[in-house]
Amino acid sequence: MSASPATRATGRPVLGTAGGARPAQVSGPAGTDAAFAVEFSGLGRSFPTVAARGRRPAAPAVARPVLRDVTLSVRPGEVLAILGTSGCGKSTLLRIAGGLDSPSAGSVSIDGSPVTGFDTRCAVGFQEPRLLPWRTVAANVALGLPRGTARESGQARVAELLDLVGLSAFAGHRPAAISGGMAQRASLARALARNPGVLLLDEPFGALDALTRLKMQDLLLEVHAAAPTTVLLVTHDVDEALQLADRIILLGQEPAVTDAAIPGATIVQELTVPGHRPRDRGSAELAELRGRLLAGLGIDRHGDTRGVAAGTTIPHFPY
The missing domain is CATH 3.40.50.300 (P-loop containing nucleotide triphosphate hydrolases)
Incomplete structure (x- = not known):
């Protein structure tokens, strides 16, 4: 654009x-x-x-x-x-x-x-990836899907996003097994999974x-x-x-x-x-x-x- x-x-x-x-x-x-x-x-x-939070009650x-x-x-x-x-x-x-x-x-x-x-x-991307360590990369991305997303369409959307950020080959890996840059890409994919307007x-x-x-x-x-x-x-x-x-x-x-x-x-x-x-x-x-x-x-x-x-x-x- x-x-x-x-x-x-x-x-x-x-x-x-x-x-x-x-x-x-x-x-x-x-x-x-x-x-x-x-x-x-x-x-x-x-x-x-x-002071307003209570350390000095009289203030x-x-x-x-x-x-x-x-x-x-x-x-x-x-x-x-x-x-x-x-x-x-x-x-x-x-x-x-x-x-x-x-x-x-x-x-x-x-x-x-x-x-x-x-x-x-809205969807939010943070400075740290904030991936759940016990979930695979694909499962972490799936956390961003809107509530009520059908299983089949959700899996297709996750696969699409992993391909978009270049992580298709790492879908089954856990966060500890990928680099920091890959983790941040997964975090971005998770944010995009919501299809955010902002x-x-x-x-x-x-x-x-x-x-x-x-x-x-x-x-x-x-x-x-x-x-x-x-x-x-x-x-x-x-x-x-x-x-x-x-x-x-x-x-x-x-x-x-x-x-x-x-x-x-x-x-x-x-x-x-x-x-x-x-x-x-x-x-x-x-x-x-x-x-x-x-x-x-x-x-x-x-x-x-x-x-x-x-x-x-x-x-x-x-x-």
Whole structure:
């Protein structure tokens, strides 16, 4: 699927070319072949401090804002990457989208209907594979099938997904007998078994070595091309975001009128990634966007500080 050529009009900076407790309810149909739009409207999330949890009974309850005023529209079939420093609320935003957490303010909707509890239109992929060690790879993938799936059609769906992620030959193996990359592929297949309208990925490749991570990124692109669901991807890896996403948002704190930052993270940058996937990892255009995103994360490119202008071409080895 190609990146969108235009950026939605917002009040936030845009880069590139043309952005509590787990509820008990369950909402949404289990399993779908459609990609759904996701809408965040004025969303905020605060958590109680230690004092409010009872260590100091006499102290008044105090809320610590993590997210505030997050307003965002995600198009059906879009891959949206969510970047930000640790603790800025990326995973919290993902959990709220799937109904695994509730917002303190604002709302989130999927396909036009509000998320009011755990939403079966979503599937989640975690940083760790979280496979059950006593089950085979195929049996672990089958755990993702919607409730009530007929045995025969379920087996066919599992076989299809194992073929899609290249694990057909390992269907009968247990997690201890496969590599970390294979386990993560099985985890992705399990998430896709639900036929989700929205796929929520929380640092899905963060625990893998660098080479396996690149291969998993390519696999995700192949999977998305075969089943173009809407994807919300949390990552710390700027290069990964540029390679996989149609659009990138950067969560952070906006400065107040004073020197102090306004409590709670919001969307401070939004970027539409140019070009078609798969993209050239050595692209000069992506390198420039990478530098801007790193600057937004507070990381200096160091070119100027080492006496090398940012636009200077550094000669190849040997010098």
